[in-house]
Amino acid sequence: MSVDTSKVATSNRTEAATASKPGPAGSLASWADDRLGLATMMKKNLRKVFPDHWSFMLGEIALWSFVVLLLTGVFLTLWFNPSMGHVTYEGSYDQLRGIGMSEAMASTLNISFDVRGGLLMRQMHHWAAMIFIAAMMVHLLRVAFTGAYRKPRELNWVIGCLLLLLGTLEGFTGYSLPDDLLSGTGVRAADGFLKATPVAGSYMSFLLFGGEFPGESIIPRLYIIHVLLIPGILLALIAVHMLLLVYHKHTQWPGPGRTEQNVVGFPMLPVYAAKAGGFFFMVFGVIALMGGLLSINPVWKFGPYDPTKVTAGSQPDWYMGWPDGLLRIIPTGWESVIFGYTISWNVMLPILIVPPLMLVVLMLLPFVESWITGDKRDHHLLQRPRNAPTRTAVMVALMTFYGLAWAAGGNDIIAIKLHASINQITYFMRVAIFVGPLLAFWITRRWCISLQRHDNELLLHGYETGIITRSPEGQYAERHLPINTKAAYTLTARDRDHIHPVGSDTDAAGVAAPNSRSDKLRAKLSSWMYGHNVQKPTAAELEAAHHHAEHEAELQSGLDHPVDGHQFDDHRLRDTDEVPLRDH
Amino acid sequence: MQLLNRTAGRLSRHRRGPLAGLVVLFLGLVLSGSLYTALAPAPANSQASDTDQIAQGKELFLTSCATCHGKNAEGISTVRDGYQLGPSLVGVGAAAVDFQVGTGRMPMASPGAQAPRKEPVFDEEETAALAAYVASLAPGPAIPNESDYSIEGLSEEEREEAIARGGQIFLTNCTACHNFNGAGGAMPRGGYAPNLHGVEGKYIYEALLTGPQQMPNFSNGNLTPEDKRDVIAYLDSIQETPEYAGFTLGGLGPVSEGLFAWLVGIGSLVGAAVWIASHTTRSKKSKVNA
Numbered sequence: 001m002s003v004d005t006s007k008v009a010t011s012n013r014t015e016a017a018t019a020s021k022p023g024p025a026g027s028l029a030s031w032a033d034d035r036l037g038l039a040t041m042m043k044k045n046l047r048k049v050f051p052d053h054w055s056f057m058l059g060e061i062a063l064w065s066f067v068v069l070l071l072t073g074v075f076l077t078l079w080f081n082p083s084m085g086h087v088t089y090e091g092s093y094d095q096l097r098g099i100g101m102s103e104a105m106a107s108t109l110n111i112s113f114d115v116r117g118g119l120l121m122r123q124m125h126h127w128a129a130m131i132f133i134a135a136m137m138v139h140l141l142r143v144a145f146t147g148a149y150r151k152p153r154e155l156n157w158v159i160g161c162l163l164l165l166l167g168t169l170e171g172f173t174g175y176s177l178p179d180d181l182l183s184g185t186g187v188r189a190a191d192g193f194l195k196a197t198p199v200a201g202s203y204m205s206f207l208l209f210g211g212e213f214p215g216e217s218i219i220p221r222l223y224i225i226h227v228l229l230i231p232g233i234l235l236a237l238i239a240v241h242m243l244l245l246v247y248h249k250h251t252q253w254p255g256p257g258r259t260e261q262n263v264v265g266f267p268m269l270p271v272y273a274a275k276a277g278g279f280f281f282m283v284f285g286v287i288a289l290m291g292g293l294l295s296i297n298p299v300w301k302f303g304p305y306d307p308t309k310v311t312a313g314s315q316p317d318w319y320m321g322w323p324d325g326l327l328r329i330i331p332t333g334w335e336s337v338i339f340g341y342t343i344s345w346n347v348m349l350p351i352l353i354v355p356p357l358m359l360v361v362l363m364l365l366p367f368v369e370s371w372i373t374g375d376k377r378d379h380h381l382l383q384r385p386r387n388a389p390t391r392t393a394v395m396v397a398l399m400t401f402y403g404l405a406w407a408a409g410g411n412d413i414i415a416i417k418l419h420a421s422i423n424q425i426t427y428f429m430r431v432a433i434f435v436g437p438l439l440a441f442w443i444t445r446r447w448c449i450s451l452q453r454h455d456n457e458l459l460l461h462g463y464e465t466g467i468i469t470r471s472p473e474g475q476y477a478e479r480h481l482p483i484n485t486k487a488a489y490t491l492t493a494r495d496r497d498h499i500h501p502v503g504s505d506t507d508a509a510g511v512a513a514p515n516s517r518s519d520k521l522r523a524k525l526s527s528w529m530y531g532h533n534v535q536k537p538t539a540a541e542l543e544a545a546h547h548h549a550e551h552e553a554e555l556q557s558g559l560d561h562p563v564d565g566h567q568f569d570d571h572r573l574r575d576t577d578e579v580p581l582r583d584h
Numbered sequence: 585m586q587l588l589n590r591t592a593g594r595l596s597r598h599r600r601g602p603l604a605g606l607v608v609l610f611l612g613l614v615l616s617g618s619l620y621t622a623l624a625p626a627p628a629n630s631q632a633s634d635t636d637q638i639a640q641g642k643e644l645f646l647t648s649c650a651t652c653h654g655k656n657a658e659g660i661s662t663v664r665d666g667y668q669l670g671p672s673l674v675g676v677g678a679a680a681v682d683f684q685v686g687t688g689r690m691p692m693a694s695p696g697a698q699a700p701r702k703e704p705v706f707d708e709e710e711t712a713a714l715a716a717y718v719a720s721l722a723p724g725p726a727i728p729n730e731s732d733y734s735i736e737g738l739s740e741e742e743r744e745e746a747i748a749r750g751g752q753i754f755l756t757n758c759t760a761c762h763n764f765n766g767a768g769g770a771m772p773r774g775g776y777a778p779n780l781h782g783v784e785g786k787y788i789y790e791a792l793l794t795g796p797q798q799m800p801n802f803s804n805g806n807l808t809p810e811d812k813r814d815v816i817a818y819l820d821s822i823q824e825t826p827e828y829a830g831f832t833l834g835g836l837g838p839v840s841e842g843l844f845a846w847l848v849g850i851g852s853l854v855g856a857a858v859w860i861a862s863h864t865t866r867s868k869k870s871k872v873n874a
Contacts (some may be wrong), residue, residue, distance in 0.1 A: 095747055131845055293830045294831045302755075308756060311755070312760060314762045321842060413836055415774070
């Protein structure tokens with residue numbers, strides 16, 4: 001046995017080195033690892049890398065406000081009594097003492113006035129719900145605008161859309177629970193919507209209410225949907241959503257060193273654990289501040305629900321505002337009578353047809369896009385919104401539609417606050433809801449395309465330095481300098497758009513080609529989507545432009561080597577590599 | 585006598601002096617002025633009789649109201665059928681005038697969807713005169729006494745009952761337009777149900793009695809005087825009760841809540857996200873574009 005010992009470190013120790021005794025944390029970790037086998041999983045996931053960008057944290061707002069919802073919701077269940085049993089209120093709120101109401105309403109008042117911290121918890125729960133859905137929406141917009149829903153993330157997009165739907169339903173059931181005047185009005189409206197369904201409407205209403213509206217079952221039923229059914233599904237879907245996020249790895253912005261195969265960023269531990277943990281406390285803090293300072297849903301002023309009463313400003317919470325707005329602006333006469341039965345288009349269209357349709361459109365977006373582009377590759381690098389002008393414009397058009405319908409839902413408040421006529425607002429909205437999205441689409445697409453042109457300007461001619469030079473002939477010109485290579489790389493790190501060619505009707509053998517009609521449609525859509533886009537310059541174009549710029553600089557300076565125009569000022573000291581991309 | 589003669593003689597010497605005419609004129613003016621003040625009839629600020637008050641009211645009416653309401657308060661129709669410059673005021677009663685003029689709604693500054701509340705043009709006495717004049721045209725509701733709309737005279741227990749009852753009457757009859765908080769609401773064609781906060785009990789009572797503008801008339805057969813009193817007591821009580829829940833955001837319901845959820849909630853949290861993302865771990869001082 002001959003071992004070459006020349007490469008082995010020499011030591012003057014006389015006995016073998018042994019691992020020192022682990023500390024208490026270490027022993028606990030080995031105890032757990034021996035029994036649960038956590039180390040392998042942790043080793044992989046604790047150092048999981050996430051890219052760093054503010055827009056990647058918007059979904060986190062939704063996640064953390066959901067945690068606040070769970071915490072405050074559990075507190076509320078300890079005192080809330082979901083019963084429609086009739087009681088006489090005898091609590092602390094003077095103006096309602098001696099008034100008959102349901103036990104649900106009485107216990108809500110009890111939480112608000114007689115349970116310590118109850119009002120704060122109620123208000124935090126409500127504000128957290130508003131923020132939960134708003135954050136989901138902002139997150140959805142980020143994902144759509146950056147093209148993060150492309151393969152392989154289409155299913156996660158669908159799950160996200162379902163989360164939005166469930167969050168909205170969860171919000172509506174929660175809004176209905178206190179059985180105050182506002183929630184009762186909302187439930188009454190929901191009953192009307194159900195009954196507007198042809199044929200099955202009255203059966204569905206009787207099934208939900210356990211008889212004629214309002215009955216005595218609706219609050220307990222909504223309660224169990226609100227605290228068990230929907231939160232259970234929400235939790236499960238959130239878990240799947242996040243597991244898929246880990247499985248797919250997070251998308252990242254293109255840049256030097258970032259490819260479709262890697263993720264550049266910081267590891268979970270210690271960086272993202274600290275960031276996300278800190279963010280939770282910030283979300284909690286903002287919600288707690290809002291719960292403490294800003295009144296939300298003062299049920300004691302609404303009083304108990306009574307079908308004979310209604311209040312001005314009866315609106316749903318914001319996320320149900322847009323169907324309500326459509327309902328407010330639709331002409332009331334849109335009804336048809338078939339065999340003696342009335343079909344209420346004026347209720348069906350804004351409530352039963354358009355909102356589900358919007359959801360389906362939203363869920364189909366990634367699939368429609370990939371069908372048109374024919375792009376079946378995986379995408380982990382995000383697109384800047386300007387580099388997908390048609391997609392961006394479609395989203396902005398949808399947002400405009402949503403926003404106008406939403407504003408129409410507050411038409412009465414707009415009327416009194418802006419001293420306008422509610423009728424004129426309604427007439428305006430009836431037109432704007434169709435014209436607005438088209439206009440928004442057109443403006444956004446042109447805007448994106450001009451931004452693409454601007455990017456090409458930067459690449460080909462450099463950025464404007466602000467340095468004006470005067471030639472010996474007296475001509476003034478602004479010196480343009482090439483952007484640094486990192487910035488140039490980032491700008492060009494995108495694919496060229498490929499327009500699907502129109503295939504011929506027949507194949508090579510002269511036989512009618514299958515699917516030629518859908519293929520033609522695809523080609524048409526493809527050229528509609530990409531035909532106007534500005535493609536990035538080719539390498540040859542870049543080369544030519546740089547050569548030209550250097551030549552120009554030489555001529556203008558009268559020297560035999562190119563100058564950058566900084567000879568006479570202190571900007572020379574600045575390293576162009578330190579000029580970040582966005583500053584140009 | 586001699587002294588008098590002498591004085592007259594001395595004065596007489598100046599009778600053709602340059603200032604004599606002016607002095608005589610001045611004395612004449614002072615004399616006639618003082619005589620008028622002493623002998624003229626007493627001005628109206630002392631207790632005027634009903635007839636005088638009505639006469640004064642009519643005078644004010646002819647200058648400030650007749651343009652739209654007609655010289656005999658009979659109303660003026662426009663060419664368009666069913667439209668009026670101003671309605672007939674015969675039979676609207678003193679309460680209507682006290683409400684409209686006392687809150688500054690009348691006289692209107694300009695035609696519009698609705699006469700807004702503004703600084704009153706007439707003082708109390710003039711308003712009373714106008715009210716007396718209009719009330720003299722035909723019988724109508726009178727200006728209520730404070731005892732009609734105050735719960736001062738009730739015991740503590742009765743007051744609490746009155747407030748709770750008033751709240752239910754308010755929610756049944758008033759909130760559909762004025763909102764659950766009395767913060768107001770929209771009416772068709774640019775009209776609106778005004779905010780009830782800070783409105784004196786007298787005017788609420790009068791509005792209930794006379795149904796100004798788009799408001800329906802709540803006669804005493806519909807809402808008894810006690811019902812009206814209780815509504816006013818409830819409105820007072822919700823203004824006196826501290827806002828337990830924090831800032832009311834206008835008391836307008838879910839629309840303003842949604843606005844705050846987006847502006848304050850999402851606004852600050854997206855700001856927090858930007859802040860967290862811009863403060864990242866780094867090993868060197870210059871900015872890392874990771």
